[in-house]
Amino acid sequence: MVRNTDYNLSLQRIYFLDEVHRSYNPKGSFLANLRESDPNSIKIGLTGTPLLGNDFNSRLLFGDYIHKYYYNRSIADGYTLRLIREEIETTYKLTLAKTLEDIEILKGNANKQDVFADHRFVEPMLDYIVMDLEKSRMTFNDATIGAMVVCDSSKQAKEMFNIFQQKYATGREIRLEPPLPTAAEPQMSYVDRKKQEGKVNSAVLILYDVDTKSEREDYVDAFKAGKIDILFVFNMLLTGFDARRLKKLYIGRVIKAHNLLQALTRVNRTYHKFRYGYVVDFADIRSEFDKTNKAYFDELQSELGDEMQHYSDLFLTPEEIEAQIKEIKEALFHFDTKNAEAFSQQITQIKDRKQMLEITRALNNAKSLYNLIRYSGNYDLLDKLDFRKLTILSREAENHLKLINTKEALENHLDTTNLLNLALEDVVFAFTKVGEEEMILADQLKTVLQKTREALAGNMDQKDPIFVTLKEELERLFKKKKLSEVSKEDMEKNIEELNSIHARARELERKNALLRAKYENDAKYARIHKRLMEKGDLTDSESQLFEALSGLKEAADNQILQNARILENESFVDKMMARLVIDQFKKKHQIPLNADSSKFINSLVVKEYINEFYGRTA
Numbered sequence: 001m002v003r004n005t006d007y008n009l010s011l012q013r014i015y016f017l018d019e020v021h022r023s024y025n026p027k028g029s030f031l032a033n034l035r036e037s038d039p040n041s042i043k044i045g046l047t048g049t050p051l052l053g054n055d056f057n058s059r060l061l062f063g064d065y066i067h068k069y070y071y072n073r074s075i076a077d078g079y080t081l082r083l084i085r086e087e088i089e090t091t092y093k094l095t096l097a098k099t100l101e102d103i104e105i106l107k108g109n110a111n112k113q114d115v116f117a118d119h120r121f122v123e124p125m126l127d128y129i130v131m132d133l134e135k136s137r138m139t140f141n142d143a144t145i146g147a148m149v150v151c152d153s154s155k156q157a158k159e160m161f162n163i164f165q166q167k168y169a170t171g172r173e174i175r176l177e178p179p180l181p182t183a184a185e186p187q188m189s190y191v192d193r194k195k196q197e198g199k200v201n202s203a204v205l206i207l208y209d210v211d212t213k214s215e216r217e218d219y220v221d222a223f224k225a226g227k228i229d230i231l232f233v234f235n236m237l238l239t240g241f242d243a244r245r246l247k248k249l250y251i252g253r254v255i256k257a258h259n260l261l262q263a264l265t266r267v268n269r270t271y272h273k274f275r276y277g278y279v280v281d282f283a284d285i286r287s288e289f290d291k292t293n294k295a296y297f298d299e300l301q302s303e304l305g306d307e308m309q310h311y312s313d314l315f316l317t318p319e320e321i322e323a324q325i326k327e328i329k330e331a332l333f334h335f336d337t338k339n340a341e342a343f344s345q346q347i348t349q350i351k352d353r354k355q356m357l358e359i360t361r362a363l364n365n366a367k368s369l370y371n372l373i374r375y376s377g378n379y380d381l382l383d384k385l386d387f388r389k390l391t392i393l394s395r396e397a398e399n400h401l402k403l404i405n406t407k408e409a410l411e412n413h414l415d416t417t418n419l420l421n422l423a424l425e426d427v428v429f430a431f432t433k434v435g436e437e438e439m440i441l442a443d444q445l446k447t448v449l450q451k452t453r454e455a456l457a458g459n460m461d462q463k464d465p466i467f468v469t470l471k472e473e474l475e476r477l478f479k480k481k482k483l484s485e486v487s488k489e490d491m492e493k494n495i496e497e498l499n500s501i502h503a504r505a506r507e508l509e510r511k512n513a514l515l516r517a518k519y520e521n522d523a524k525y526a527r528i529h530k531r532l533m534e535k536g537d538l539t540d541s542e543s544q545l546f547e548a549l550s551g552l553k554e555a556a557d558n559q560i561l562q563n564a565r566i567l568e569n570e571s572f573v574d575k576m577m578a579r580l581v582i583d584q585f586k587k588k589h590q591i592p593l594n595a596d597s598s599k600f601i602n603s604l605v606v607k608e609y610i611n612e613f614y615g616r617t618a
Contacts, residue, residue: 013041019240020045020062032374073447080268083439084276087284088128088432116252117155119163125282126160129250130168130200132280132433133229136248137198142272146223147230147248150263152283154207154234156252161205161232170201203230206237238263244271250280264439279439318378324369325384331362337386337393344396356401363394448498455505460512460523461530467508470501518546524608525553531604538601539591548589552605555580560609567613570606577609578602 015034034043045062074080115121129149137143151157204219205211211219216236222228224243231237238255239262249267254260267277336342350356370387373379452474459467477497512526519525529549532538539545559566559576566572581601585591593601 013038015041015043017043017045017062020047029371032371036374078270080265081270081274081277083264083268084278085437085439086278086280086433087435087437088280088282113153113155116152117159119159122156122159123163123167125252126163126167129230129280130164133200133248134195134198136278138194140274141194142274143194143197144226144245145247145271145274146226146228146243146245147250148237148246148266149230149232149250150238150252150255151232151234152253154209157205157207157232157234158210161203164203164230164232168201169203200229202228203232204228206231206233208236238266241266242269244269247271247274248278248280250282252282254283276438318381321369321373321378321381322384324365325381328362328366328369328385328390331358335359337389340389340392340396343393344400347397347400350400351404353401353404356397356404360394360397360401363390363397366390367394448495448502452498452502452505455502455509459505459509460516461527463527464508464512464530465534466504470505470508473497473501519550519553522553524612525549528601528604528608532601535597535600538585538597544589544591548585548591551584551588552580555584556605556609564613567609570610573609574602574606577605581605 034041043062044066075082129147133145133147137145149157149160151160204223206216206219219228219231220237220241220243223231224245226245238259243266246267246269249264251263255263264277264279267279269277335346347356347359350359366385366387367390369385370382370391373381456467456471456474461467462471477494515529516523516526519529529542529545532545532549533542556577559580566576578598581598582593585598585601586593
């Protein structure tokens with residue numbers, strides 16, 4: 001595309017963008033290129049987990065929701081399963097505890113990663129996984145279920161796969177075709193056969209730098225077909241991967257934000273008679289899950305309206321762009337940014353990692369600004385910097401920064417490795433199951449809240465003391481702000497309280513419906529009946545009260561049917577009803593009246609008819 005005029009501008013283009021939680025952000029080139037192809041196009045984003053953060057927000061990028069389909073609705077419709085989280089405790093015996101304490105080997109992230117990739121840690125973890133998967137196959141009487149292990153690092157994934165191949169694999173090569181039957185197989189018992197069928201003996205490693213893309217695709221297809229027991233992964237297959245037989249997900253690291261929900265839902269597909277997908281948690285993802293779940297809960301709770309005012313939070317103003325351009329120029333002032341070769345020679349002299357990091361950040365920021373300017377359409381700002389040249393320079397800067405990082409790693413790696421090996425010499429790791437719990441997704445609470453609100457809102461008698469009590473209980477939940485807390489315990493308590501309110505509201509409406517039916521479904525007289533029974537000084541007999549009110553209803557309705565406009569004159573209606581009340585209650589049904597009780601009944605009846613005439617809420 002060279003110019004917008006290359007296109008037929010009479011066309012209305014509509015772009016459907018799938019999986020918009022992955023890579024569509026205003027600082028990337030994709031959206032900028034898409035906008036330039038047709039600024040007037042309609043862009044519709046599809047996603048299972050919209051981004052809710054401040055940096056990238058799917059709703060702010062693509063506008064309001066056209067349609068939402070929540071997780072609980074998917075469960076109710078039979079498309080997905082609930083999730084069970086199994087908590088795992090890692091214990092270890094330290095003979096050289098003093099050594100570990102001295103070198104503080106377990107305190108830094110880099111050292112922890114090395115520990116978690118060490119064979120002394122990996123092997124018992126792998127043993128637990130294999131044992132657990134085999135046990136699950138026996139428990140659920142289904143030897144076809146498979147597993148995915150999300151490793152702490154690619155290094156750990158490789159080590160785990162290598163140990164698996166040596167310890168559990170029946171052969172070095174994955175058999176993508178079913179084996180040929182042998183001539184004579186030894187007889188075995190039913191139980192032994194079941195155990196044999198459930199054995200875990202095949203696995204593959206799915207990493208971007210291992211095997212070719214075609215080979216990885218073949219392995220994925222083989223897993224879906226049930227020819228492979230376990231997938232060892234690090235970052236791949238955590239989103240978009242769909243295999244119904246995947247029912248056990250072993251989490252070895254904390255996954256952040258929407259990526260966590262994406263990963264968890266790899267095991268939520270319906271399969272055979274399974275009611276749940278199972279997540280085995282080695283990394284204690286509870287707090288991250290609660291935090292992410294709260295973000296989605298807040299999104300579900302929000303009232304969807306015009307969000308255009310928030311676009312300024314996402315897209316920089318021209319003034320802000322100019323300010324950042326000035327910062328970039330200052331950061332690069334001492335370097336020749338017009339000549340790539342000269343620039344490369346200049347930065348080669350830099351040995352300080354911090355200085356090189358600042359230069360690299362400035363150049364990468366220029367790349368982001370270039371795309372933001374194109375997306376916002378403020379093309380005059382492109383003349384402020386030679387963005388294309390800076391993009392080339394950023395590659396040079398990143399290469400030199402990597403060189404500095406590699407050099408530092410090489411200089412420090414030998415000592416760290418030796419210390420690590422010394423510290424781990426007599427460390428014995430063990431993995432034991434602590435417990436299990438159902439993972440609550442926030443929209444379950446929203447559904448209960450919604451039906452509770454609807455049950456209360458649909459009540460015909462909102463002056464009923466029981467109704468008032470239920471409404472106050474619901475308001476107290478909101479005032480305490482308990483509904484926005486989404487830990488498992490809090491959500492279960494909130495759901496229990498809401499269910500109780502909902503059940504009592506439904507029971508109240510059931511009784512109201514019975515009474516309303518007595519009065520030919522006239523809610524006015526059902527409410528009058530309840531107010532008079534609550535007053536308690538007219539009669540103890542509901543049937544006697546019903547007969548009096550039924551007579552009053554018939555007489556009053558006949559009068560109004562003859563001339564509905566009399567309801568426009570409230571004083572006339574008041575006098576008419578006073579006469580009818582005395583006639584029905586005192587004369588025909590022998591219910592004693594005094595001035596106060598007569599006036600009370602009359603005011604109730606008149607108010608109900610007038611409210612109905614003018615369409616007011618009772």
